[in-house]
Amino acid sequence: DGTPTSATIHADTPGPVYDRRIFTQFAEHLGNGIYGGLWVGNDKSIPNTNGFRNDVVAALRNLSVPVIRWPGGCFADEYHWREGVGPKAKRPVKVNTHWGGVTEPNSVGTDEFFELLRQVGAEAYVAGNVGNGTPQEMAEWVEYMTAPAGTLAEERAKNGHKEPYAVPYFGIGNELWGCGGNMRAEYAADVTRRYATFIKAPRGTKILKIAAGANVDDYNWTETMMRVAADQLDALSLHYYTLPQGGWPPKADPVNFGETEWADTLAKAVHMDELITKHVAIMDKYDPKKRVFLAVDEWGTWYAQDPGTHPGFLRQQNTLRDALVASIHLDIFAKHAERVRMTAIAQMVNVLQAMILTDGKKMVLTPTYHVFEMYKPWQDATVLPIELDTPWYGKGQFTMPAVSGSAVRGKDGKVHVGLSNLDPNQPNTVTAKLDGLNAATVAGRILTASAMNAHNSFDAPETIKPAPFTGAQVSGGTLSVTLPPKSVVVLDLQ
Ligand code: AHR
Numbered sequence: 001d002g003t004p005t006s007a008t009i010h011a012d013t014p015g016p017v018y019d020r021r022i023f024t025q026f027a028e029h030l031g032n033g034i035y036g037g038l039w040v041g042n043d044k045s046i047p048n049t050n051g052f053r054n055d056v057v058a059a060l061r062n063l064s065v066p067v068i069r070w071p072g073g074c075f076a077d078e079y080h081w082r083e084g085v086g087p088k089a090k091r092p093v094k095v096n097t098h099w100g101g102v103t104e105p106n107s108v109g110t111d112e113f114f115e116l117l118r119q120v121g122a123e124a125y126v127a128g129n130v131g132n133g134t135p136q137e138m139a140e141w142v143e144y145m146t147a148p149a150g151t152l153a154e155e156r157a158k159n160g161h162k163e164p165y166a167v168p169y170f171g172i173g174n175e176l177w178g179c180g181g182n183m184r185a186e187y188a189a190d191v192t193r194r195y196a197t198f199i200k201a202p203r204g205t206k207i208l209k210i211a212a213g214a215n216v217d218d219y220n221w222t223e224t225m226m227r228v229a230a231d232q233l234d235a236l237s238l239h240y241y242t243l244p245q246g247g248w249p250p251k252a253d254p255v256n257f258g259e260t261e262w263a264d265t266l267a268k269a270v271h272m273d274e275l276i277t278k279h280v281a282i283m284d285k286y287d288p289k290k291r292v293f294l295a296v297d298e299w300g301t302w303y304a305q306d307p308g309t310h311p312g313f314l315r316q317q318n319t320l321r322d323a324l325v326a327s328i329h330l331d332i333f334a335k336h337a338e339r340v341r342m343t344a345i346a347q348m349v350n351v352l353q354a355m356i357l358t359d360g361k362k363m364v365l366t367p368t369y370h371v372f373e374m375y376k377p378w379q380d381a382t383v384l385p386i387e388l389d390t391p392w393y394g395k396g397q398f399t400m401p402a403v404s405g406s407a408v409r410g411k412d413g414k415v416h417v418g419l420s421n422l423d424p425n426q427p428n429t430v431t432a433k434l435d436g437l438n439a440a441t442v443a444g445r446i447l448t449a450s451a452m453n454a455h456n457s458f459d460a461p462e463t464i465k466p467a468p469f470t471g472a473q474v475s476g477g478t479l480s481v482t483l484p485p486k487s488v489v490v491l492d493l494q
Contacts, residue, residue, distance in 0.1 A: 005390040005430040009407045009479070011415060012436025013385060018408050020066040020379035021342040022333050023372060024125060026298060027116075028073035029108070030099040030351050031313030037349035037358050038116060039108050046361050050115050051107075055363045056349060056356055057119045063355070063372050064379060067169065069125040069297055069344045070113050074098040074179035076171070077131025081141040084109020085159055098179060100312030110145060111156075114165050123168050125297075125344070130173030130195055130212070131181045139198040142167065146202050169208050169342075170199055171297070175239065176212040177221060185221045188212065189228035196232040210295050210342075213237035214279065222279045226286035234291075235342065236283065239298040240275055241352075242268045242325050254303040254316040255453050259424060262321055262452050263395035265301065266422050269325040270400045272299065273332045280339045296333070296343035300353030300368075301325050314351045319455040320464060320486060322353055323367035323447055327404060327420040327488045330375050334406035337383045345372075362458040370447050370466050374490040377416040381408035384415065386432075393423040403428055403483065415439065415493040421483035424452050432479040439493035442479065444469035448487035 027033055040046040040053050047054045071079050075098055083092050084106045091106040108116075117124055126145070128138045140152060145165045147153040153164065172195050173180045176188040183191065192211045201207040211229060213236045214221035225236055244264040245252040252261060280294060301322055302314075309315040326345070333340050345368070349356045355369040384407040393402035404420045415437060421428045446469035454464045472481040472491050483489055 003391040003402070003426065003428060005388060005403045005428055007389065007405065007430055007432035008387045008435060009417065009432050009437070010385040010435050011409065014409060015383035015385050016338045018334055018337050018378045018381045018383050019341040022330070022340065023063070023065065023379060024067040024069060024297070024342055024344040025065050025348040025355065026069040026073070026344040026346045027348040028351065029071050029075045029079070029096060029104060030073060030347070031310065031315055032350040032358065033347050034108050035105070037356070039112070041107055049119060051112065052116055052119055056358065059356055059363070059365060059369070060120045060348070063369070064376055065120055065122045066379065067123045067125050067342070068117060068120065068348070069127060069171070072127055072174055074174065076127035076174045077129050077180040079129050080133065080137065081110055081144070085111060085144070085155070100310055102310070110141070111159050111161060114161065124166065125169035125171065125210070126167055127171035127174050128195070130176060130191060131179070135195050135198045138195060139200070142170065142199055142207070146205065146207070148202055164202065166205065167207050169210055171210045171212065171237070172196055172199070173212045175215065177215055177218065180212055185224035186228065189225050192225070192229045193232050196229070208234035210235040210237055210297070213239070213295070216240050217275060217278070219278060219282060222282045226283055226292070230286050230292055235293045235295045237295045237297045238275070238279055240272055240296070241298070241300060241302040241346070243302050244268055250302045250304050252303040254306060255319060255455060257321070257453060259395045259452070260398070262424055263393070263398035265321055266324055266328065267398040267400045269328040272329055273335065276332065276336045276340060280336060283339060290339055293341040294339045296340060298346045299329055299343060300346045302352055316352060317455050318354060318357070318366035318368050319453045320367055320449050321452060323371045323488055324420055324422060324486065325353065326368045326371040327375070327418060330371070330378065331404045331406040331418060331420070334378070334383050334408065359458055364456045364458055364461045366456060367447065367464050370464070371488055374445055374447065374466055374488065375418060377410040377412065377414070377492070378408050381410040381416065383408055390428070403430060413494070417479070417491045417493065418488070419481060419483055419491070420488045421485060424486040426485055428483045430481045430483060432481070434477045434479055437493070438477060439474045439479070442472045442474040442491050442493050444472050444489055444491040446484070446487055446489045448484055452486060
């Protein structure tokens with residue numbers, strides 16, 4: 001029954017906390033990411049609460065989304081917060097120049113974002129405008145959101161919210177090397193210092209400042225930011241998208257693919273491990289105490305858009321392949337949890353590797369959603385180091401370890417083990433020694449399907465969803481699991 005994997009799970013030497021903020025989600029003013037996907041405003045035909053659709057909010061609540069990053073992305077460096085507050089009829093209608101050239105009604109602005117957070121039960125990660133905004137505009141936005149008193153606090157009260165909002169995370173621009181202003185690393189690091197100076201938290205509160213980090217393997221960017229600006233920062237970001245079939249621009253078909261494209265995609269996801277390792281080595285040089293955390297605040301698959309969808313809306317279907325991309329990432333983040341204390345999948349609804357797809361009244365949960373749901377016990381759990389001695393899987397030039405995994409001791413006291421079999425053809429038998437753990441029972445769930453490209457559609461919304469898993473046994477300090485091909489398995493041991 002397949003090539004075996006041997007593993008050791010070190011419950012006797014627990015590691016760092018698996019920060020719940022690793023499950024942060026990114027929601028940008030892009031395509032139907034906000035409008036239609038989250039916000040339906042006065043559209044009475046779609047049940048909503050204060051404009052936000054009830055079905056989507058309920059699905060997000062079920063994931064315990066810890067933090068939402070908003071309003072971009074590239075949109076953030078062109079966004080002027082003043083245009084999105086106050087009476088809706090007075091808000092200017094702008095053009096979303098970066099995403100599709102469509103109109104941006106500004107119906108969702110700061111106060112609506114905080115209403116969304118309230119409904120979902122998440123915290124704010126607001127990305128400021130460094131690209132074409134001033135430090136003063138940024139400072140006033142922070143004041144509008146957080147000040148207990150003063151003219152801007154009064155304006156906020158007039159707009160319906162007397163109490164200051166909590167802004168635990170603030171991004172100093174986005175992708176300053178690209179859409180955020182095409183800056184050189186040295187210039188961006190100086191600009192970051194300058195803008196960071198004026199982000200001030202009211203007494204008794206804290207705003208963690210996150211700098212716009214590197215793209216993929218731009219190690220010089222990380223080096224420069226850390227050397228020049230680390231003392232002004234709480235975190236540095238990293239953006240890396242899984243881009244199969246030759247990289248940028250995205251060309252891969254989200255649904256119609258074969259095994260070569262499967263292997264290409266998963267190998268690209270596995271590459272995140274090397275990228276984080278190298279960026280972290282640079283951060284370690286400047287910040288050996290690991291005060292500044294790495295926020296991988298954009299990750300996920302980026303394919304060619306679904307046929308017939310609006311150009312620039314980045315709408316893509318999501319298959320079992322995306323589920324594996326998600327579990328691979330969540331496992332890699334466990335390995336680096338000491339430094340990686342926040343990540344954000346791109347994006348929440350209807351954009352790129354989305355959790356949820358909507359079309360008018362209809363909503364569907366993607367395979368990626370199901371992985372996030374299965375991995376919920378990882379939130380704020382303690383990482384248990386795992387060693388995996390696994391055979392290699394490959395197709396053509398694309399090779400990788402066949403099994404990905406991570407283990408944690410959850411806040412519920414149970415040990416949770418995630419194991420994914422990347423091989424779409426062969427099962428894999430994992431025998432794991434449990435050091436320091438005498439578990440008596442194991443229960444589990446599996447996400448798999450007969451086709452690599454299995455996905456949920458509005459007509460067949462439950463084609464792929466988690467099912468009970470009975471292929472694991474535990475006895476005498478050993479866990480034995482037979483992973484079916486192309487599967488994500490999550491086990492609970494106690
Ligand atoms: O997520 C889509 C875009 O990808 C973001 O706006 C930008 O930051 C990145 O290039």
